[in-house]
Amino acid sequence: MSSQIRNQLVEALTALADPTVAVNRSRFFKSGPGEYGEGDKFRGLTVPQIRSIEKTYRKMVDLDSAVDLLASEYHEDRLLALLLMNYLFARGDQEQKTKVYEAYLANTSWINNWDLVDSSARFIIGPYIESGDRSILYELAESANLWERRIAVIATYHLIKQNDFADILRLAEILIDDRQDLIQKAVGWMLREAGKQNLAVLIGFLDKYAEKMPRTMLRYSVEKLPDGLRTDYMGRGRRSHK
Structure with a gap:
């Protein structure tokens, strides 16, 4: 069949x-x-x-x-x-x-x-781990495979919508030096989503890490902030990823 x-x-x-x-x-x-x-x-x-x-x-x-x-x-x-x-x-x-x-x-x-990642990880991985073991996120985040790392990040979208921010904040720390543009964009996007749910969560992360964040990650994360605040954080970000 x-x-x-x-x-x-x-x-x-x-x-x-x-x-x-x-x-x-x-x-x-x-x-x-x-x-x-x-x-x-x-x-x-x-x-x-x-x-x-x-x-x-x-x-x-x-x-x-x-x-x-x-x-x-x-x-x-x-x-x-x-x-x-x-x-x-x-x-x-x-x-x-x-x-x-x-x-x-x-x-x-x-x-x-x-x-493919964005259409599925948040609907399968995120909901499944919500009330259980989340170690898979960190296994995937350490993968040499770009797409597995992105799965880890996008899976947190479901958790973020439940006002559960611990994993995206931890993953953002782990992946802050990731050189892949598609990972930087994904992390920035999820941080932005966290900020939509709770602005203080995003501001707290930016205050601690803006100077270390790659420009792409930072730009995606501050996209919805008021103009003055967005300009301030972008001014703190590093100019290039070394």
């Missing part, structure tokens, strides 16, 4: 493939030589099209089918698989949630671009 459903999903994706869109998506997600998405392949679908397929098939798909689809060379297939896993997690009992969580962590090699 798993392979049959997977084939139906691939047929649905293939039917909407557009070579022009594929070229544009390939450029947007930096799949050229030496870029962060090097070697990724695209069928040429828009995100709304992929979400429409997910809604059509979500009640027919089991976890095995979603994981099978995740192991695809095509970016859109992997995004669809992760959206289906989000659904299976959200609608599942605790046993099902555990299976989805474990399958996600066992297949991080396929969750290999920022949109």
Whole structure:
């Protein structure tokens, strides 16, 4: 049954493939030589099209089918698989949630671009660890794999929305010297989200670390602050990442 459903999903994706869109998506997600998405392949679908397929098939798909689809060379297939896993997690009992969580962590090699991480980590990893062991965040944060580090950061989005800031603050400290632009952006984004929930939390972190933060991380974190305050913190930040 798993392979049959997977084939139906691939047929649905293939039917909407557009070579022009594929070229544009390939450029947007930096799949050229030496870029962060090097070697990724695209069928040429828009995100709304992929979400429409997910809604059509979500009640027919089991976890095995979603994981099978995740192991695809095509970016859109992997995004669809992760959206289906989000659904299976959200609608599942605790046993099902555990299976989805474990399958996600066992297949991080396929969750290999920022949109794939951002569309899934906060809906699976974050909720699962909310009331339990959070050590996985720190294991991922120490990974040599860029995308696993980003998973750790984006997973805290769910916690932040529950006014739980301890992990993003600790991860921001751990990753403050990370040289990857996509990690700096992710950390800055999550700090900004923390500030939306509780401005004092963000201000406290900035007062302590603004002078050490890479410019990109700092810029993302202060984006929603009042003009004067934002200018003040940007003036404290280091000019380059050494």
